Amino acid sequence: MADDPVELLAGxxxxxxxxxxxxxxxxxxxxxxxxxxxxxxPSGSNRQPFRFLVLRDGPKALxxxxxxxxxxxxxxxxxxxxxxxDRGSGVGANTPKARMARTMQHYVDxxxxxxxxxxxxxxxxxxxxxxxxxxxxPACQNLLLAARALGYGGVxxxxxxxxEAELRxxxxxxxxxxxxxxxxxxxxxxxxxxxxxxxxxxxxxxETWDHSPEWAVDPxxxxxxxxxxxxxxxxxxxxx
Amino acid sequence: MADDPVELLAGxxxxxxxxxxxxxxxxxxxxxxxxxxxxxxPSGSNRQPFRFLVLRDGPKALxxxxxxxxxxxxxxxxxxxxxxxDRGSGVGANTPKARMARTMQHYVDxxxxxxxxxxxxxxxxxxxxxxxxxxxxPACQNLLLAARALGYGGVxxxxxxxxEAELRxxxxxxxxxxxxxxxxxxxxxxxxxxxxxxxxxxxxxxETWDHSPEWAVDPxxxxxxxxxxxxxxxxxxxxx
Numbered sequence: 462m463a464d465d466p467v468e469l470l471a472g473x474x475x476x477x478x479x480x481x482x483x484x485x486x487x488x489x490x491x492x493x494x495x496x497x498x499x500x501x502x503p504s505g506s507n508r509q510p511f512r513f514l515v516l517r518d519g520p521k522a523l524x525x526x527x528x529x530x531x532x533x534x535x536x537x538x539x540x541x542x543x544x545x546x547d548r549g550s551g552v553g554a555n556t557p558k559a560r561m562a563r564t565m566q567h568y569v570d571x572x573x574x575x576x577x578x579x580x581x582x583x584x585x586x587x588x589x590x591x592x593x594x595x596x597x598x599p600a601c602q603n604l605l606l607a608a609r610a611l612g613y614g615g616v617x618x619x620x621x622x623x624x625e626a627e628l629r630x631x632x633x634x635x636x637x638x639x640x641x642x643x644x645x646x647x648x649x650x651x652x653x654x655x656x657x658x659x660x661x662x663x664x665x666x667x668e669t670w671d672h673s674p675e676w677a678v679d680p681x682x683x684x685x686x687x688x689x690x691x692x693x694x695x696x697x698x699x700x701x
Numbered sequence: 702m703a704d705d706p707v708e709l710l711a712g713x714x715x716x717x718x719x720x721x722x723x724x725x726x727x728x729x730x731x732x733x734x735x736x737x738x739x740x741x742x743p744s745g746s747n748r749q750p751f752r753f754l755v756l757r758d759g760p761k762a763l764x765x766x767x768x769x770x771x772x773x774x775x776x777x778x779x780x781x782x783x784x785x786x787d788r789g790s791g792v793g794a795n796t797p798k799a800r801m802a803r804t805m806q807h808y809v810d811x812x813x814x815x816x817x818x819x820x821x822x823x824x825x826x827x828x829x830x831x832x833x834x835x836x837x838x839p840a841c842q843n844l845l846l847a848a849r850a851l852g853y854g855g856v857x858x859x860x861x862x863x864x865e866a867e868l869r870x871x872x873x874x875x876x877x878x879x880x881x882x883x884x885x886x887x888x889x890x891x892x893x894x895x896x897x898x899x900x901x902x903x904x905x906x907x908e909t910w911d912h913s914p915e916w917a918v919d920p921x922x923x924x925x926x927x928x929x930x931x932x933x934x935x936x937x938x939x940x941x
Contacts, residue, residue, distance in 0.1 A: 466708045466709070467708070468706045468708065468709065468850075469706070469707040469708065469712035469846060469847070469849070469850040470850045473738045473741055473843050473846060474737070474741050476741070478743060489916035493917060494710065496904070496905045497901055497919060498710060498714065500898050500901050500904045500905070501713055501716070501896040503718060503842075503845070503856070506928075506929055507928035507929060508928070509898055509904065509928065511904060512905070512910075513905045513906065514906045514907070514910060515905065515907040515908075516907070517908075519908040522908055589831050590831065591829050591834060591879055591881070592859055593831055593834070594831060594832070594833070594835065594837070594838050595859070595882055597834070597838075598834050599838050599845075601835070602742060602838070602843065605743070606846075607709070607713060609709070610710045611710075617743060617839075619832055622832070632910055634910045635910070638910075639831055641831070641832065641835070642832070656741045658740050658747075659740070661733065661736050661737055664740045665736045665752070665753045666752060666755065667757070668757075668761050668762055668872075669754075669761055669873050670873040670874045670875070671873065674755065676729035676732060677733060679737060680737060683737070687749075689748040690748070
């Protein structure tokens with residue numbers, strides 16, 4: 462699988478979140494290829510403020526995985542309750558909601574076993590602002606796509622947010638550096654597969670807000686999901 | 702060119718900012734393919750809060766292009782002076798700095814002629830924060846990569862920031878929607894080509910901050926640039 466070239470558009474449409482990994486290390490040449498792809502991303506004024514801290518099996522890596530894993534279990538535990546994953550259709554064994562809950566529980570329970578953890582960071586040169594993500598998240602997407610190209614997979618989370626201070630102390634990440642995400646990478650247990658999203662007619666407008674043009678039509682084989690967290694209880698504005 | 706399949710890794714490494722466009726419209730089937738790719742991106746909890754407002758040649762599109770074009774000319778004019786693009790090596794005709802200045806000047810001077818302008822937006826469900834970009838900028842990168850796959854090209858800027866209020870009024874974009882960027886798309890006048898960035902040894906760390914692992918080596922054909930704005934006058938922390 463890793464040796465067949467993946468076509469660009471097909472690769473984009475089949476790079477889904479991979480949360481179950483085989484117990485296999487990721488070779489360093491594959492890591493270098495992924496990191497090269499990540500760093501080809503654009504950034505404001507091509508400043509290239511992105512830095513990628515790779516954590517595998519060194520002593521600090523293991524401690525960082527433990528810290529972030531605990532944070533992930535706590536975050537998912539709260540979300541599982543607050544978003545009602547164990548109510549309504551979450552009770553059935555094979556509903557999308559129940560499958561999502563099982564996958565997430567497995568992911569956080571085995572977080573420390575992820576072969577590679579990457580902390581994408583942004584060296585700030587001005588005050589924090591929402592648009593600064595334009596100089597780091599395109600690189601994160603390149604990384605996930607490149608993993609797909611090589612037969613690996615990954616997922617991006619925000620599990621680092623509640624243990625940032627501990628991680629900065631452990632890993633020497635300076636203040637003034639934005640810790641943008643936590644990405645885990647490994648060889649998927651299952652396959653890659655078509656990404657499911659809403660139909661583009663719900664996401665693409667032309668000329669004015671909320672006006673979907675007639676050309677906004679999915680390809681015939683598109684797979685759909687509204688997804689997002691369960692709708693009960695509603696969060697403010699979740700119905701917009 | 703548009704008919705030859707582009708390989709995923711090669712596509713990532715050759716998706717550079719395209720700022721000069723041929724005077725050709727982008728067909729709607731190509732636009733639909735790009736938008737489909739954009740919306741396959743991940744987002745927090747797969748909420749899919751991204752919306753893409755496409756502007757081509759309708760009356761609101763033309764007015765939006767004019768507003769953003771004026772903003773772009775003002776932003777680039779200020780940057781050209783403040784960052785010293787016309788001093789030092791900017792004076793030579795063929796230095797990277799002088800080429801960049803010419804390209805940017807051409808881009809803003811012809812902004813209204815870009816065949817397609819896309820405003821990627823994010824429907825917020827909580828307070829603004831730097832990590833919210835994780836739910837919109839990966840989709841922007843998918844859009845730029847998909848354009849490349851089809852023989853088109855684009856570039857992402859922040860030109861909309863100073864005319865947000867006018868754009869909201871013109872296009873009906875609600876408050877509570879984050880206008881994340883401005884992306885222009887068209888058929889490139891020149892070719893695609895290898896993206897130039899810093900060597901990955903400067904961008905990739907392992908186990909601890911600022912420690913580059915020995916495996917962090919570029920492929921042999923990598924093209925490099927430190928780029929970013931000219932170093933004089935220094936901006937705070939630009940030397941980090």
